[in-house]
Amino acid sequence: MPKVQYGNKTIEYTTIEKDGLKSHYISVQKGIGVVLKGKAIPIEKANQLILKKAKWILDKLELVKSIGDEDIVTGSRIQYLGRKYYVEVFINDGVDGIIIDFTESKFRVSVPNPKNNQEELKLTFEEFFREKAKEKITPRVKKWSKITGLEYNELKFQRLEKRWGSCTPSNNILINIDAIKLPFSLIDYLIVHELAHTKIKNHSKEFWAELSKHIHNWKELDEKMYGMKL
Numbered sequence: 618m619p620k621v622q623y624g625n626k627t628i629e630y631t632t633i634e635k636d637g638l639k640s641h642y643i644s645v646q647k648g649i650g651v652v653l654k655g656k657a658i659p660i661e662k663a664n665q666l667i668l669k670k671a672k673w674i675l676d677k678l679e680l681v682k683s684i685g686d687e688d689i690v691t692g693s694r695i696q697y698l699g700r701k702y703y704v705e706v707f708i709n710d711g712v713d714g715i716i717i718d719f720t721e722s723k724f725r726v727s728v729p730n731p732k733n734n735q736e737e738l739k740l741t742f743e744e745f746f747r748e749k750a751k752e753k754i755t756p757r758v759k760k761w762s763k764i765t766g767l768e769y770n771e772l773k774f775q776r777l778e779k780r781w782g783s784c785t786p787s788n789n790i791l792i793n794i795d796a797i798k799l800p801f802s803l804i805d806y807l808i809v810h811e812l813a814h815t816k817i818k819n820h821s822k823e824f825w826a827e828l829s830k831h832i833h834n835w836k837e838l839d840e841k842m843y844g845m846k847l
Contacts, residue, residue, distance in 0.1 A: 621664045623671035630667055643670055644843055645677035689738045695724060697746075698753075699800025715741040743776075743794070750774045750797040757801075758790065758808050765831045767812040781842065782807050784814035806838040 620629040630643075630651035641655030643666070651674055653663055667674065679701075687693065694701040702723050709716075709727040715737060716727040726738070751774055758772055770788040777783065777793040784790055790811050796804055809831050817824040828835050 619660055619663065621667050621671070623668060623675070626671075626675060628667055628671060628674055630663075632663060641666055642840070642843055643667070643674065645674060651678070688735050689726070689742065695742070696798040697724075697749075698797065699803070717741060717745045719745075746797050747774055747794045750792065750794045753797065754792060754804060754808070757805060758792075758812075761805065761808045761812060761831075765809060765812055767809075767815050769812060769815050782811045784811045784818070786818070788815045790815075803838060803842055806832055806835065806842065810835075810839075 633654045638655045644652045691706045693704040704724045706726045718725045769790045813828045
């Protein structure tokens with residue numbers, strides 16, 4: 618596996634050759650690591666591309682660690698709206714079930730007994746993120762639909778496999794509930810991206826031209842989204 622040195626950090630990466638790509642793309646995914654995709658190039662050139670994005674890669678490596686399946690305990694850090702927040706779990710005999718309270722600086726999690734039921738904790742957090750996604754993303758979808766003039770049929774929040782969002786043939790917008798873990802800049806990009814699909818269903822030149830009408834720095838944001846796939 619090729620690797621490069623950036624300061625006191627070593628970045629290991631794998632390459633996937635895809636001759637059809639006009640540019641090279643870097644992704645950082647949990648369980649996979651750093652991947653460089655594009656046409657075949659010498660290892661020296663590949664190393665240069667990785668070093669050029671080294672700080673971004675290291676940031677994303679930290680990010681994907683927080684979007685994992687590890688146990689939720691006091692001291693854990695959970696991603697929410699682009700930041701990692703401290704988790705404090707404590708016993709509260711006065712509650713019947715798990716209660717999550719977000720205080721703008723950390724998650725306070727009340728559990729009714731000392732038996733740490735990780736499955737129930739994760740399900741409770743999933744429901745928390747689903748409700749927060751509805752609460753915070755829904756008005757932004759409505760706002761962007763009005764700004765862009767791109768109309769949709771229904772808005773739904775679901776657990777999606779390997780996708781942040783989708784637009785159906787009937788113009789229903791589907792948003793992955795984990796999108797609430799992204800910063801608002803990427804949430805807005807995701808929204809406009811899917812709204813653009815109500816007009817153009819593919820990723821043709823016409824699609825990107827439509828997207829660029831509403832988000833001028835779409836290339837930068839698209840690169841960030843690509844590197845933050847779940």
